Amino acid sequence: MDRYRSLRLSLLVAIGGAACSASPPASSGAGEGAVVAIPTSPASATAEPPPDGEPEPEKPKGIGWVTEKNGNIHRATRVTCDATIDIPACTGTEKHQSCKTDADCTEHPHGKCTSGVGQVGTYCGCTYSCETDDDCGSGKACICKGTGALRARHAVCGDASCGTDADCKGSTCGLSTYFNGCYEQVTLACRTKEDKCKSDADCGISPLGSSCVATGPRGAKPTWQCASMSCVIGRPLVVEGEVRAARPRARADWRAPLVFDVEHLAAPAREAIAAHHAAIAAMEHASIASFARFSLQLLALGAPAELLAEAQTAARDEVEHARVEYAIASRIGGRIIGPDKLPDATARLATDVVSFVESLVVEGCVGETLGAAEGQEVARAVKDEGLGAALAQIAEEEARHAALAWKTLQWALDAFGDEAREAAARAFERARAMHEKDPPKMPVENEEFGVLGARTLGALRRQALCEVVAPCVQKLGLVAWS
Ligand SMILES: [Fe+2]
Ligand SMILES: [Fe+2]
Incomplete structure (x- = not known):
């Protein structure tokens, strides 16, 4: 129709x-x-369940990504992520192809030429992953696949104003995955006394939104506040x-x-x-x-x-x-x-x-x-x-x-x-x-x-x-x- x-x-x-x-x-x-082809990720183009429902792997307390009782995630120590991209590879038969093989995906490390299905047909495009923060460059951190609410089917590079808890005196280096309706902001930021919320539970059904996320003006230190789909x-x-x-x-x-x-x-x-x-x-x-x-x-x-x-x-x-x-x-x-x-x-x-x-x-x-x-x-x-x-x-x-x-x-x-x-x-x-x-x-x-x-x-x-x-x-x- x-x-x-x-x-x-x-x-x-x-x-x-x-x-x-x-x-x-x-x-x-x-x-x-x-x-002009508008790719749709295979995750959304099929009836497969989203990855954010997957159980968090158990981690020793204080090492790597730590999940707190209130659902907050923080990074205690740096970890090496699995850079595998769980998206099918380009087969060469897709209608629209901006890449043909992984060798075409060189803009960042760990590139893969992936296949997807959109409303205008099949397509191939580059998807990038990461193993460590070094793959992401200055001011960025590698967020492992399956961490917290991250929905990507691979590790992603997020903005980082802290690297680990050690960078946040008396607090933690929290992971924020905020989709504002237009784009997903993946951020590592220290939790502070000035934060307007401590977890999603503080936001509840606030008119300002139901998620406690780290956000702020571009270039400025983000603050934790309630937010919702705003775009x-x-x-x-x-x-x-x-x-x-x-x-x-x-x-x-x-x-x-x-x-x-x-x-x-x-x-x-x-x-x-x-x-x-x-x-x-x-x-x-x-x-x-x-x-x-x-x-x-x-x-x-x-x-x-x-x-x-x-x-x-x-x-x-x-x-x-x-x-x-x-x-x-x-x-x-x-x-x-x-x-x-x-x-x-x-x-x-x-x-x-x-x-x-x-x-x-x-x-x-x-x-x-x-x-x-x-x-x-x-x-x-x-x-x-x-x-x-x-x-x-x-x-x-x-x-x-x-x-x-x-x-x-x-x-x-x-x-x-x-x-x-x-x-x-x-x-x-x-x-x-x-x-x-x-x-x-x-x-x-x-x-x-x-x-x-x-x-x-x-x-x-x-x-x-x-x-x-x-x-x-x-x-x-x-x-x-x-
Ligand atoms: Fe309007
Ligand atoms: Fe309008």
């Missing part, structure tokens, strides 16, 4: 490609490797590489008039579903700031009036999206909430072409497109008619926001040439890699009230990437995905 035909056609129309059909992208003429729900507010949103507080002036029956929901489920919608509401609220900042960037870069006008409309849409989501969270949670202050709204803004294009691709072209696809699924899944109609309206408007992002990218490519083109190609490649895996398991899954499961989300995002994003990428002559 061509599930996202309408969304794809509307975006292709936005960038002048109305004649394009629903067929998968054809060869660009730049050779086999230039065909691909419309356009995020990203400041210094971090997604920002307002905390919730009791207030009634950010609530749409939306009433639906929740009495049949058990109390624990209500709390968890309300927390999920409160997090989405905060993201929608942050999108208002994101579009305001986008408008300023457009002005700074000399964009045409049409793009400015649409950016203003999009910001107004986001006000309504936030009101609807705060109403849903309030109704289900039984407490009326709205947003607290959002000081990051006025944070310093980048106006150089490269920063602008990279964030436009990740947050707009990919983020808003997947947000629209996700919104369609959520609206289809909910049972209440009024709730479904409100969510369908949001999905429709998110599709318009996605169209605005693609139109803006087309303008930027025309206006700024190779600089913009190269930045866009890099950003699309990053976005492709982000979605190879499913997002982390949600604290609750309840389609009736708009909370899709992690596997459903992962699958629909990959499908939308293949059926919607890839044809638009090709239409713009960007062939970075291989």
Whole structure:
């Protein structure tokens, strides 16, 4: 079934490609490797169970990776990881091949030319593993396969502000595996007294998220804090590489008039579903700031009036999206909430072409497109008619926001040439890699009230990437995905 035909056609129309059909992208003429192919990891393309459910191997206390009673993992001493990559090798018969043998994978140590299956067919691509920190370079550590919540089928290089517990006075060097909905951040960081959480149990159903992870601005020391899936729900507010949103507080002036029956929901489920919608509401609220900042960037870069006008409309849409989501969270949670202050709204803004294009691709072209696809699924899944109609309206408007992002990218490519083109190609490649895996398991899954499961989300995002994003990428002559 061509599930996202309408969304794809509307975006292709936005960038002048109305004649394009629903067929998968054809060869660009730049050779086999230039065909736009969106690989899907074999783990997600098959019904095999994810590796994160595997039991942790027993380790002597204080040696290597140590699992604490509360589920935290820390690295007591350095270990040599198994560099085996549990992904089938390229057979040579795959439709798209960016490598043919392991000898083609030389960018990092322990490369393997692996085979996968995506929505546009089979493919081969390089996957890299590691044995020791030395394989990863400065500021990185080799995280062994199967450690904690790491979902990769091989050891991976993660950012490391500590190497072992010995680097953390009086505390431990903790492993954080945080998938924010767009990409997985694997980090080693000291736990400190200033941490906002000590384990996932401290986060529970906090509107800020259910995972205690180490995160922070790029280049700065990470801190442990509660976080949740924060990406691909419309356009995020990203400041210094971090997604920002307002905390919730009791207030009634950010609530749409939306009433639906929740009495049949058990109390624990209500709390968890309300927390999920409160997090989405905060993201929608942050999108208002994101579009305001986008408008300023457009002005700074000399964009045409049409793009400015649409950016203003999009910001107004986001006000309504936030009101609807705060109403849903309030109704289900039984407490009326709205947003607290959002000081990051006025944070310093980048106006150089490269920063602008990279964030436009990740947050707009990919983020808003997947947000629209996700919104369609959520609206289809909910049972209440009024709730479904409100969510369908949001999905429709998110599709318009996605169209605005693609139109803006087309303008930027025309206006700024190779600089913009190269930045866009890099950003699309990053976005492709982000979605190879499913997002982390949600604290609750309840389609009736708009909370899709992690596997459903992962699958629909990959499908939308293949059926919607890839044809638009090709239409713009960007062939970075291989
Ligand atoms: Fe949006
Ligand atoms: Fe939105």
